[in-house]
Amino acid sequence: EAGVTQFPSHSVIEKGQTVTLRCDPISGHDNLYWYRRVMGKEIKFLLHFVKESKQDESGMPNNRFLAERTGGTYSTLKVQPAELEDSGVYFCASSQGTGLSRQETQYFGPGTRLLVL
Amino acid sequence: KQEVTQIPAALSVPEGENLVLNCSFTDSAIYNLQWFRQDPGKGLTSLLLIQSSQREQTSGRLNASLDKSSGRSTLYIAASQPGDSATYLCAVKSQGTGRRALTFGSGTRLQVQP
Numbered sequence: 001e002a003g004v005t006q007f008p009s010h011s012v013i014e015k016g017q018t019v020t021l022r023c024d025p026i027s028g029h030d031n032l033y034w035y036r037r038v039m040g041k042e043i044k045f046l047l048h049f050v051k052e053s054k055q056d057e058s059g060m061p062n063n064r065f066l067a068e069r070t071g072g073t074y075s076t077l078k079v080q081p082a083e084l085e086d087s088g089v090y091f092c093a094s095s096q097g098t099g100l101s102r103q104e105t106q107y108f109g110p111g112t113r114l115l116v117l
Numbered sequence: 118k119q120e121v122t123q124i125p126a127a128l129s130v131p132e133g134e135n136l137v138l139n140c141s142f143t144d145s146a147i148y149n150l151q152w153f154r155q156d157p158g159k160g161l162t163s164l165l166l167i168q169s170s171q172r173e174q175t176s177g178r179l180n181a182s183l184d185k186s187s188g189r190s191t192l193y194i195a196a197s198q199p200g201d202s203a204t205y206l207c208a209v210k211s212q213g214t215g216r217r218a219l220t221f222g223s224g225t226r227l228q229v230q231p
Contacts, residue, residue, distance in 0.1 A: 004160075033217075035219075035221075042221045042222060042223040042224070043219075044221070045218035055217075056216055056217070058216075059218065091160065093161075104149075104210070105151070105163055105166050106151075106163070106219060108153070108162075110160035
């Protein structure tokens with residue numbers, strides 16, 4: 001079974017440009033999460049999809065970030081325009097659609113390393 | 118607001134030693150606690166998940182304990198090997214209506230010397 005995949009693995013862009021990150025969750029997983037780790041900080045939650053709906057977007061830093069999950073399969077995270085402080089590693093995770101939150105294991109992708117110059 | 122702290126930030130041990138990594142969290146109202154491993158340039162690999170009703174979980178040379186009331190968890194690694202070198206992350210899932218987000222600690226960077 002394929003794990004969570006993310007594309008690209010690395011991205012270097014200039015301040016003011018737009019970048020779109022993609023995440024393909026494990027097949028059949030209804031829950032999809034985005035997290036990020038900026039330099040020197042811990043991994044922080046950005047948002048959570050259940051199928052195509054945004055369940056929790058309390059971690060999104062500002063309106064320069066837009067996440068979508070059309071059709072409830074893969075998800076994209078767009079940063080527009082990118083700022084220097086957006087540099088970091090963006091992780092995607094997925095989990096099965098169970099109502100038992102306490103038993104849920106989130107499976108993480110390898111991350112996209114974003115550098116904004 | 119949940120906060121997770123991991124001590125020590127870095128640890129270097131000779132091969133064969135048993136070691137303990139510590140994790141503490143401020144809000145004991147959690148669903149579960151998960152230990153992850155991250156290798157340089159790679160994603161997170163889930164090692165152990167302990168539900169709030171459990172006291173410990175074991176997998177091979179790894180044993181994780183949970184004391185929810187005191188807000189503490191430990192990850193015990195027996196007979197460490199150079200292949201265990203990685204960053205170990207602790208994350209909790211807090212109780213709260215509709216929220217499934219994990220709150221992470223900043224990790225312990227482990228180096229096992231051959």
